[in-house]
Amino acid sequence: xxxxxxxxxxxxxxxxxxxxxxxxxxxxxxxxxxxxxxxxxxxxxxxxxxxxxxxxxxxxxxxxxxxxxxxxxxxxxxxxxxxxxxxxxxxxxxxxxxxxxxxxxxxxxxxxxxxxxxxxxxxxxxxxxxxxxxxxxxxxxxxxxxxxxxxxxxxxxxxxxxxxxxxxxxxxxxxxxxxxxxxxxxxxxxxxxxxxxxxxxxxxxxxxxxxxxxxxxxxxxxxxxxxxxxxxxxxxxxxxxxxxxxxxxxxxxxxxxxxxx
Amino acid sequence: xxxxxxxxxxxxxxxxxxxxxxxxxxxxxxxxxxxxxxxxxxxxxxxxxxxxxxxxxxxxxxxxxxxxxxxxxxxxxxxxxxxxxxxxxxxxxxxxxxxxxxxxxxxxxxxxxxxxxxxxxxxxxxxxxxxxxxxxxxxxxxxxxxxxxxxxxxxxxxxxxxxxxxxxxxxxxxxxxxxxxxxxxxxxxxxxxxxxxxxxxxxxxxxxxxxxxxxxxxxxxxxxxxxxxxxxxxxxxxxxxxxxxxxxxxxxxxxxxxxxxxxxxxxxxxxxxxxxxxxxxxxxxxxxxxxxxxxxxxxxxxxxxxxxxxxxxxxxxx
Amino acid sequence: xxxxxxxxxxxxxxxxxxxxxxxxxxxxxxxxxxxxxxxxxxxxxxxxxxxxxxxxxxxxxxxxxxxxxxxxxxxxxxxxxxxxxxxxxxxxxxxxxxxxxxxxxxxxxxxxxxxxxxxxxxxxxxxxxxxxxxxxxxxxxxxxxxxxxxxxxxxxxxxxxxxxxxxxxxxxxxxxxxxxxxxxxxxxxxxxxxxxxxxxxxxxxxxxxxxxxxxxxxxxxxxxxxxxxxxxxxxxxxxxxxxxxxxxxxxxxxxxxxxxxxxxxxxxxxxxxxxxxxxxxxxxxxxxxxxxxxxxxx
Numbered sequence: 119x120x121x122x123x124x125x126x127x128x129x130x131x132x133x134x135x136x137x138x139x140x141x142x143x144x145x146x147x148x149x150x151x152x153x154x155x156x157x158x159x160x161x162x163x164x165x166x167x168x169x170x171x172x173x174x175x176x177x178x179x180x181x182x183x184x185x186x187x188x189x190x191x192x193x194x195x196x197x198x199x200x201x202x203x204x205x206x207x208x209x210x211x212x213x214x215x216x217x218x219x220x221x222x223x224x225x226x227x228x229x230x231x232x233x234x235x236x237x238x239x240x241x242x243x244x245x246x247x248x249x250x251x252x253x254x255x256x257x258x259x260x261x262x263x264x265x266x267x268x269x270x271x272x273x274x275x276x277x278x279x280x281x282x283x284x285x286x287x288x289x290x291x292x293x294x295x296x297x298x299x300x301x302x303x304x305x306x307x308x309x310x311x312x313x314x315x316x317x318x319x320x321x322x323x324x325x326x327x328x329x330x331x332x333x334x335x336x337x338x339x340x341x342x343x344x345x346x347x348x349x350x351x352x353x354x355x356x357x358x359x360x361x362x363x364x365x366x367x368x369x370x371x372x373x374x375x376x377x378x379x
Numbered sequence: 380x381x382x383x384x385x386x387x388x389x390x391x392x393x394x395x396x397x398x399x400x401x402x403x404x405x406x407x408x409x410x411x412x413x414x415x416x417x418x419x420x421x422x423x424x425x426x427x428x429x430x431x432x433x434x435x436x437x438x439x440x441x442x443x444x445x446x447x448x449x450x451x452x453x454x455x456x457x458x459x460x461x462x463x464x465x466x467x468x469x470x471x472x473x474x475x476x477x478x479x480x481x482x483x484x485x486x487x488x489x490x491x492x493x494x495x496x497x498x499x500x501x502x503x504x505x506x507x508x509x510x511x512x513x514x515x516x517x518x519x520x521x522x523x524x525x526x527x528x529x530x531x532x533x534x535x536x537x538x539x540x541x542x543x544x545x546x547x548x549x550x551x552x553x554x555x556x557x558x559x560x561x562x563x564x565x566x567x568x569x570x571x572x573x574x575x576x577x578x579x580x581x582x583x584x585x586x587x588x589x590x591x592x593x594x595x596x597x598x599x600x601x602x603x604x605x606x607x608x609x610x611x612x613x614x615x616x617x618x619x620x621x622x623x624x625x626x627x628x629x630x631x632x633x634x635x636x637x638x639x640x641x642x643x644x645x646x647x648x649x650x651x652x653x654x655x656x657x658x659x660x661x662x663x664x665x666x667x668x669x670x671x672x673x674x675x676x677x678x679x680x681x682x683x684x685x686x687x688x689x690x691x692x693x694x695x696x697x
Numbered sequence: 698x699x700x701x702x703x704x705x706x707x708x709x710x711x712x713x714x715x716x717x718x719x720x721x722x723x724x725x726x727x728x729x730x731x732x733x734x735x736x737x738x739x740x741x742x743x744x745x746x747x748x749x750x751x752x753x754x755x756x757x758x759x760x761x762x763x764x765x766x767x768x769x770x771x772x773x774x775x776x777x778x779x780x781x782x783x784x785x786x787x788x789x790x791x792x793x794x795x796x797x798x799x800x801x802x803x804x805x806x807x808x809x810x811x812x813x814x815x816x817x818x819x820x821x822x823x824x825x826x827x828x829x830x831x832x833x834x835x836x837x838x839x840x841x842x843x844x845x846x847x848x849x850x851x852x853x854x855x856x857x858x859x860x861x862x863x864x865x866x867x868x869x870x871x872x873x874x875x876x877x878x879x880x881x882x883x884x885x886x887x888x889x890x891x892x893x894x895x896x897x898x899x900x901x902x903x904x905x906x907x908x909x910x911x912x913x914x915x916x917x918x919x920x921x922x923x924x925x926x927x928x929x930x931x932x933x934x935x936x937x938x939x940x941x942x943x944x945x946x947x948x949x950x951x952x953x954x955x956x957x958x959x960x961x962x963x964x965x966x967x968x969x970x971x972x973x974x975x976x977x978x979x980x981x982x983x984x985x986x987x988x989x990x991x992x993x994x995x
Contacts, residue, residue, distance in 0.1 A: 137396065177892050196898055203896040205889050212989035213911050222907065226899045254989065407832030415836075426855075458855065527733065527740040530747065531754035541926055541976035542969040545846070546933035546946065550961055553953050554775055625842070633844040640937050649847075656850035656938060668847045679842045 124310050125151040125174055131182030132169055143169040145335035156304055156311045158321035159329045166336020167314045171280050175203050201278035202271030206286055208263035210255040217251035220270045227274055241269040261292040279311045294352060297323055319355055322363045330367055332374020340370035416462055423461040427451035460662045468666040497670050499647040500635050503563050507570025508631045515578030523586045536579050548638040569638045570631035581623025585616025621686040628678045636671060721768040725761050732757035777959040785959035793967050800945040801971050803860035805932035808867025813875045813924055820879035834880060841873035849935040858939045866935040871924040878920030882913030915990050918983040925975040
């Protein structure tokens with residue numbers, strides 16, 4: 119049974135006008151993301167992976183081609199609150215407690231007070247931060263802050279979750295733990311997740327589909343369907359299937375001149 | 380309903396981009412200044428017309444609207460002088476008057492020239508500013524090296540910025556005059572005092588700004604305290620110093636002007652303000668104010684220029 | 698450590714030398730050195746030194762002042778002793794209070810509220826126009842550095858001798874510094890935070906109230922604190938140019954004319970207390986409302 123395309127890009131182009139002249143951030147990007155997929159975007163700086171995510175989120179405007187989200191333009195999808203966005207930094211408001219931070223989108227979107235309370239409790243449990251609701255962000259560690267940021271993106275039940283290198287600033291041990299938690303979350307909530315990362319093992323571990331991109335101009339070099347099982351303990355990273363996938367990703371990066379100076 | 384394909388036009392050339400940047404910065408300022416001048420003209424007409432109408436009524440003359448407007452912008456003692464009146468007055472009293480005149484068979488400065496008064500105000504301002512800055516830097520260096528001095532003086536330095544010292548400047552002048560100190564010295568003391576504290580507070584912040592990491596590196600070189608001061612702390616404090624200097628010079632100028640006020644000083648921009656207000660010469664008041672504004676703008680602008688050049692040569696260009 | 702004992706020895710010798718030159722100066726120097734010694738010991742890390750040391754420093758300065766006036770028989774017309782000032786203060790409380798109400802409450806405070814409020818309003822008004830901001834900020838920065846206090850005679854001419862003209866001077870003095878700070882504050886939110894609001898499809902007002910105003914608070918308080926001093930200066934100096942027979946500037950002017958310097962210093966004391974008190978109130982409000990900012994958490 120073919121899953122419907124949730125996000126669909128056709129010949130997407132994006133050229134930035136900078137002080138040093140035009141920069142082509144995206145060139146002829148064509149991609150389909152189906153419902154329930156966990157899709158990772160990997161590549162070196164300047165390959166357009168973050169730009170692509172931002173185009174989907176209506177934070178950037180393409181200069182050519184078409185992109186639809188849930189059958190609408192990205193801006194319409196944004197106004198319909200179709201997705202949650204997680205940035206590289208947790209970006210929590212220091213003047214609000216964790217609870218109030220999670221309530222931020224709920225307040226803006228007009229949920230009732232009772233509904234807000236219920237959702238906050240649910241989502242704190244999902245990310246394993248029960249009991250930290252009344253703390254302020256600076257009282258929490260980096261990993262916990264990022265979990266709170268993810269909780270905030272989950273609170274209003276958008277079907278799509280867009281994550282831009284959310285674990286990039288954390289150390290490896292915390293990262294491993296959060297990767298596991300994210301997979302568990304994905305299994306429970308069945309969202310469509312778009313995930314940008316620098317890390318090959320992270321991309322292979324988390325995704326059902328890996329998109330390898332390369333810079334100058336930003337383009338897709340390879341799309342790899344992962345045949346790893348959906349249940350993935352951390353030990354799977356030492357299996358030959360995992361290493362084969364990682365190897366294929368690395369080959370894709372080399373082909374896109376990611377390792378050239 | 381899908382995103383339309385856009386076609387990228389040819390990339391703009393360097394000249395076009397430079398022009399865009401200049402107009403982007405200068406045009407809004409010109410527009411805002413233009414709006415201010417326009418509002419000023421309207422205000423002048425509005426506020427001066429009462430006197431025009433009064434005089435006309437007393438003379439039993441009927442005036443057209445255009446005549447009222449023209450008269451409102453050309454009165455001798457207007458409530459609000461029109462911009463061109465102020466400009467004309469400044470021109471007449473700077474370029475239109477000789478800088479030096481014959482008096483008792485010797486050349487001396489012409490007290491009818493506004494530049495002479497500006498000099499009378501600028502000289503103590505700059506002298507005091509330099510003294511205050513040097514003293515402030517010395518005290519700041521002492522404060523960061525001596526804990527007792529830090530704990531004693533800093534709270535008072537910060538507190539003194541909340542006390543309206545400026546308001547007592549005239550008294551200090553009176554007292555010093557009574558003690559026999561007149562002319563340049565008392566005004567310089569005021570401006571030195573007003574420059575002193577911003578420089579102290581800013582320099583202390585700047586001398587303390589290097590990160591722990593930088594200080595540790597020098598400790599691994601067994602650097603002595605003077606070496607740390609010279610090689611790390613002083614360079615790091617330069618941005619903070621310039622910020623304080625701009626605040627200090629503006630404060631020093633205002634201080635000198637205020638110091639000239641209730642003491643019946645005859646020379647200086649503050650004195651011109653005062654005599655203008657005593658004799659109802661509003662145009663004179665405004666021209667003195669404008670000259671003070673120009674002086675302040677020049678001083679702060681000059682410091683800003685020096686700052687930009689210095690920071691660029693130090694690689695700290697922001 | 699022999700080095701520690703060398704210092705007091707050297708200082709005693711210095712005092713002895715100065716004694717030979719001028720015994721009064723030596724006495725003052727001795728008092729200064731003793732107080733300094735106490736402070737140096739306290740600064741090494743005694744509980745409560747943070748408060749004690751500056752207080753001792755201040756009291757020492759007052760004591761030296763008193764000593765100088767007594768020892769050198771300085772005329773009270775030039776510099777009255779602190780005790781004389783305190784006496785004048787205590788004897789004239791009704792006058793001082795009336796002056797305080799006229800200058801601070803009716804002049805400075807009214808102008809402060811109107812000026813800072815108008816500046817904040819103006820910052821909000823031009824918030825949506827990048828063009829106006831680019832135009833207004835350089836002009837505002839320039840005007841904030843000018844001797845606005847020089848407009849005092851003009852404003853007294855326009856608004857008369859009453860407290861309205863003083864309030865007008867204060868408004869003119871606080872407007873531009875507050876405007877510059879308010880505009881900087883409203884610009885201070887990071888691009889990432891504004892993007893997040895964009896993804897929530899938040900309206901302009903939601904984004905303003907929930908993100909940009911809290912982010913602007915540290916800047917707003919910076920401006921508010923600077924403006925407390927400016928307000929006081931404006932109100933007092935404006936009175937030099939014309940005021941009814943009450944007010945701090947007025948009192949200073951006529952008491953200087955009568956050479957009653959102790960009364961002048963009493964007024965200055967009131968100004969000092971008012972100035973630091975006003976500033977302190979703003980600092981307290983800042984600590985309460987911006988408890989979350991790194992500078993307050995140190």
